[in-house]
Amino acid sequence: MSPEGKADRHTLVVDYELPAAPEKVWRALTESDLLSRWLMPNDMRAEVGHAFTFRLEPAPDPGNGWDGVVHCEVLEVEPGRRLRYTWRSDSTEAATRLDTVVTWTLKALDDGGTRLRLEQSGFRPENGRAYAGVEAGWRGWLAQRLREVVEGL
């Protein structure tokens, strides 16, 4: 845990239902070649203490300040149920410098599918933006517009 405490840290939670059994979803989360097909090229191994990286290809816009490499270390492996690893990125910009933990939780559904929950915890205030000095009206407009534009990318 970070020494400055967690009070100002933000957690992102995404729930997603998948039409596949937890065993199969687990493979897609932990087998390096399967994982690279949907997330990013990596050298993951589901062993506690294993250090690995994800590399974004193509590399991100240099304006982000981030080099496209995510540094990870496996913290917890509970086959078919829970996987936790650190998710850190170095960047010249505070906004894209991350020191977070990713937790995947799998839950079997009655229809044979899986509810997959992603939690990414440890975002710092500077990873979000305050839109300082911007009047409320157009801040709302901007947030709405951004969402639409980004969804259409």
Added chain:
Amino acid sequence: MIDAAANENAVFRALADPTRRAVFERLAEGETTVGELTSRFDVSQPAISQHVAVLRRAGLVQERREGRYVHYRVKPAGLRPLMDWIEHYQAFWLDRLSRLKAVLEQLDGEEEGR
């Protein structure tokens, strides 16, 4: 390296003007020309050209030349400097999870084929 803070300021300045924001919104609906924009807004053609130029310099708009016409449209990546990175990650994960779903479907096919 691009100065992200300066870039962000340029984007904020470009969108702080209500007319320019309206022009940007119109461009977000689809590609158009300065002529079409002028007929839509109660502003002169040189003024519209000026607004489009500011949006272009801020990296918010791109152009495409076709004969003597220039068509303008929104450059979505231009808004990135203003993005909340937590929201950015949410969009990233949703995109990746939809890919995961596709990979799981392919896996079913591959294993039935064995």
